[in-house]
Amino acid sequence: MKILVIGAGGLLGSALVEQGRSRGVIGATKNDGDIRDAAAVRALFLRTRPDCTILAAAYADVDGCERQPHLAIEVNFKGAAHVARAALESGSRLLYVSTDYVFDGAKNSPYEISDPPNPLSAYGRSKAAGEAAVLEILPQACIVRTARLFGTTGHCFPAAILELAATRAEISVVDDQIGSPTFHCDLAGALLHCAETRTAGVIHATNAGACSWFDFAKEILRASGMNKVSVRAISSGQSGRLAPRPKYSVLSNTSLRACGISLRSWQEALAAYLEERQAAQQPGQQHTQQHPQQPGAPDAVHPIAAGTAGRPR
DSSP states (O other), X not given: OOEXXXXXXXXXXXXXXXXXXXXXXXXXXXXXXXXXXXXXXXXXXXXXXXXXXXXXXXXXXXXXXXXXXXXXXXXXXXXXXHHHHHHHHHTOEEEEEEEGGGSOSOOSSOBOTTSOOOOOXXXXXXXXXXXXXXXXXXXXXXXEEEOSEEOTTSOOHHHHHHHHHTTOSEEEEEOSOEEOOEEHHHHHHHHHHHHHTTOOEEEEOOOBOOEEHHHHHHHHHHXXXXXXXXXXXXXXXXXXXXXXXXXXXXXXOHHHHHTTOOOOBHHHHHHHHHHHHHHHTSTTSOOOOOOOSSOOSTTSSTTBOHHHHOSOO
C-alpha cells in the first residue's frame, strides 16, 4: 500500500514519515504542492498515485487564524476540499486530521463522535468546515480528531515550558482549560493503523487521561527534575490570547478502541517524549528540530501568559 502524507514537514507529518518508511509512506511538503492550489494538488496525486492519503497539513496557529480567518478558510477548509476532490479523482482513500477545537467546551464529560461540532474560534470553524467538506466529497473518508499535540520534531508546549524553565524562576500557565495531551509518535501509529485497515467515519484519538495546561506544565517540570521552578495558575482571561478556547475539550477514545487501538496515558507519553528529547540533545547526536511551514500543533505556547512566553511561533 502506498500512503501519501501531506504536511510531511510538520510535527505530526514527520512522525508519520519516520514510522512509515518501511510501510509504503511517502511524504509531501508545501513545496511539493500547496493545498490551497487545486491544480498543484491534482498534479501531486498524479505523480504519486497513492492508495491512501493522510492530510496532516493545516494552518493551526489559533490566534493567527483569529487575525486572518480568510487564511484559515483557504487552508483548513478549501485546502481540505481540494485534497478530497483529488483523492476522489485518483481513487485514493483519505484521512483528515482534525481537532478538539471543533467543540465549544460546554460539556463536562468526554466528547463522543456523535456530539455535534460547535466551534468557538476561527480555527475551530475552519477545521469543522474542512471535516464537512471532506465527508461530503468522500463519504467513506476518515476524520481523526486529536488534541494538544506534542513531539520532538517541532515546537510544542513541553518544549516551551522547558525553554522557559531554563531562564525563569516562575511561569504562568492557564488552569481552566482541560484536554488530553497527545504524543505525535503515538498518534502517528494510530493513523497508520487506520490507513492500513481502511477505517472510515469519525475517530477520536488522544493519549489516555486529561489535565489542565497548568497540571501539564507541573508534570513536565516534575518529570524533568526541575521542581525549583514555580508554576503560577492563571485564568484564560489573564493569558492575553486573542481567540476563545473551549474550557473542556476532552475527547472520548471509545471510537479508537473500537478500531483495536488503545493509546497509553499522557504521563507515559510525556516520559517517552522527555527521554527522546534528552537523547537527541546528547553530544554527537543530530538534533532535528523543525519548524513546519504549516504548523501541526495548535496552541504550542498559548496557555503560557503572553508576557512570559512571547507570541506563539
